[in-house]
Amino acid sequence: MLPVMDDEEDDSRADVSGEIRLPATLEGNTGPLPENCEIAIVGGGVVGLAIAYYLAKRGLTDVVVIERGYLAEGASGRNGGGVRQQWSTEINIRLMQESVELCRRFAVDLGVNVWFRQGGYLFLARDEKEIARLEKNIDIQNRCGVKTRMVDPEEARGIVPELDITGGSSAGGQPIIGGAYNPTDGILFPWPFLWGYARQAAAMGVKIYTQTPVGGLEKQPSGGYVVRTPRGAVHARRVINATGAWSPQLAKLIGVEVPTFPIRHEICSSEPLKPFLKPMVSELRSGLYCSQSMRGEIVGGVSVPGHASTYAMGSTLEFLATYARRLVRLMPILGEIKILRQWAGPYDQSPDGNPVLGAASADHPDFFLACGFVGHGFMMAPIIGKLYAEWLTGDAPHEIFSRYTLGRFTDGSGASYPKEDFNIG
Amino acid sequence: MTLADLAHSVSRGYRDIEEVKRYTGFGTGPCQGKECLAVVAAELARLTQQPPEAIPPFTSRPPLSPTPLRLLARDPGAHRFSDDTEK
Numbered sequence: 043m044l045p046v047m048d049d050e051e052d053d054s055r056a057d058v059s060g061e062i063r064l065p066a067t068l069e070g071n072t073g074p075l076p077e078n079c080e081i082a083i084v085g086g087g088v089v090g091l092a093i094a095y096y097l098a099k100r101g102l103t104d105v106v107v108i109e110r111g112y113l114a115e116g117a118s119g120r121n122g123g124g125v126r127q128q129w130s131t132e133i134n135i136r137l138m139q140e141s142v143e144l145c146r147r148f149a150v151d152l153g154v155n156v157w158f159r160q161g162g163y164l165f166l167a168r169d170e171k172e173i174a175r176l177e178k179n180i181d182i183q184n185r186c187g188v189k190t191r192m193v194d195p196e197e198a199r200g201i202v203p204e205l206d207i208t209g210g211s212s213a214g215g216q217p218i219i220g221g222a223y224n225p226t227d228g229i230l231f232p233w234p235f236l237w238g239y240a241r242q243a244a245a246m247g248v249k250i251y252t253q254t255p256v257g258g259l260e261k262q263p264s265g266g267y268v269v270r271t272p273r274g275a276v277h278a279r280r281v282i283n284a285t286g287a288w289s290p291q292l293a294k295l296i297g298v299e300v301p302t303f304p305i306r307h308e309i310c311s312s313e314p315l316k317p318f319l320k321p322m323v324s325e326l327r328s329g330l331y332c333s334q335s336m337r338g339e340i341v342g343g344v345s346v347p348g349h350a351s352t353y354a355m356g357s358t359l360e361f362l363a364t365y366a367r368r369l370v371r372l373m374p375i376l377g378e379i380k381i382l383r384q385w386a387g388p389y390d391q392s393p394d395g396n397p398v399l400g401a402a403s404a405d406h407p408d409f410f411l412a413c414g415f416v417g418h419g420f421m422m423a424p425i426i427g428k429l430y431a432e433w434l435t436g437d438a439p440h441e442i443f444s445r446y447t448l449g450r451f452t453d454g455s456g457a458s459y460p461k462e463d464f465n466i467g
Numbered sequence: 468m469t470l471a472d473l474a475h476s477v478s479r480g481y482r483d484i485e486e487v488k489r490y491t492g493f494g495t496g497p498c499q500g501k502e503c504l505a506v507v508a509a510e511l512a513r514l515t516q517q518p519p520e521a522i523p524p525f526t527s528r529p530p531l532s533p534t535p536l537r538l539l540a541r542d543p544g545a546h547r548f549s550d551d552t553e554k
């Protein structure tokens with residue numbers, strides 16, 4: 043039996059004793075799927091769970107979440123937890139302003155500590171072209187009310203005293219000539235974020251099934267879809283494809299082509315250290331990024347170009363060596379810190395850097411996409427989940443649902459919107 | 468990581484060893500599971516009434532032992548960016 047949460051205002055949500063009185067997420071959902079449901083969400087990553095949570099909050103609780111593995115098995119359990127408003131298009135900046143607000147309230151609203159810390163994001167430039175790119179973005183960000191500002195090398199060193207702004211004592215490197223800093227960007231701890239959504243969604247009646255791969259999907263002449271799994275089939279009036287990098291595979295089951303593709307991104311974590319690094323630091327040249335988690339570890343990665351699309355999740359020495367080389371050049375004092383582990387996860391790479399949302403096509407008005415989030419799906423999930431739920435429960439659709447459509451890749455409408463060019467790292 | 472942490476994780480429905488790792492943080496400290504994995508797996512088998520062979524170890528992650536960045540930085544296999552001109 044699931045313990046029942048009293049009501050919306052249950053003050054256990056603000057309980058700081060560590061024991062949050064919420065029901066188990068998965069308990070009871072090891073049996074067969076229900077015969078019918080209003081909405082089946084395929085994929086139990088942050089995107090699927092955020093949508094489930096907000097649907098339930100809006101009163102739509104006849105929802106089933108179907109996850110192939112365990113929660114956090116996909117990219118949502120493998121990412122850097124970075125949350126920033128420094129983007130290059132107004133729409134993404136505004137979405138992220140709202141997401142940051144939701145992250146700030148997450149612990150209170152959902153009763154789970156997600157270790158959200160607003161230490162800012164500092165992007166560093168080594169040439170004039172990179173500076174120009176930052177300046178152009180800052181103009182747009184400032185117009186939206188995000189207080190990003192350009193910093194000179196000395197100011198950057200004021201924020202992160204460990205920086206070597208000369209470019210590297212071993213010669214050859216280009217010095218840091220400036221950067222962009224927004225103090226209200228931040229980082230969070232991804233895993234509890236998922237449990238928060240899952241637990242609260244389950245408490246409101248959403249059924250979450252893990253270890254349940256969807257292997258078949260069929261549109262019914264009478265409406266809706268039959269979703270097939272080893273735990274049986276569920277007939278869903280609407281289906282949401284939230285399978286991240288695997289979204290093209292799921293869509294293909296009903297003949298829908300999604301043009302996103304998986305790119306392996308590696309990441310690593312150091313031994314825990316005393317807190318010293320305030321912002322997330324990122325270098326445009328290499329896509330290097332690193333931050334200090336609330337557990338004290340330095341978590342970071344770097345973009346190693348030249349690798350083909352793959353679902354392989356292995357780790358490489360090439361990545362670790364590249365990361366080490368760039369990070370030690372940027373902050374030589376970190377040379378002594380030890381790497382504890384490295385891992386990898388898939389970016390669901392979309393051709394124009396923006397997500398794919400909304401109904402799949404005129405033939406499939408009840409098959410919805412929530413994918414193509416590249417390297418920023420975690421930070422976007424709170425606001426995307428909220429807007430999706432509002433739309434599917436009757437509100438007018440937010441502009442993202444007419445802009446970030448699947449159709450934009452074939453009907454030419456995508457060309458009329460600015461590309462997001464600030465997918466760093 | 469204490470026995471109580473494990474019991475708590477199991478009671479919340481997080482029973483897969485990969486889930487337990489993420490729910491409790493066990494196996495992500497300096498030993499990377501070398502000391503704790505077998506003990507946790509045995510206790511998990513007991514609590515969930517599964518045979519030990521039903522609980523495979525979690526995916527182990529490189530490096531084999533904690534390695535300083537300065538050593539890794541000297542590996543010749545690092546990717547070179549446009550300003551990586553030194554040898």
Ligand SMILES: Cc1cc2nc3c(=O)[nH]c(=O)nc-3n(C[C@H](O)[C@H](O)[C@H](O)COP(=O)(O)OP(=O)(O)OC[C@H]3O[C@@H](n4cnc5c(N)ncnc54)[C@H](O)[C@@H]3O)c2cc1C
Nearest residue numbers: 085087088089110116117118122124256286387419420421
């Ligand atoms: C190394 C790395 C660093 C990153 N850093 C950041 C960052 O700092 N900030 C940020 O915002 N984002 C970051 N991201 C991106 C972010 O992790 C993703 O955009 C986000 O987690 C996507 O969530 P999702 O729910 O769409 O996908 P996922 O978390 O991948 O979830 C999809 C789920 O679908 C399941 N699934 C697939 N096929 C099926 C099927 N047939 N049946 C049932 N289930 C299925 C999978 O098992 C998976 O659990 C990073 C990603 C990586 C890899």
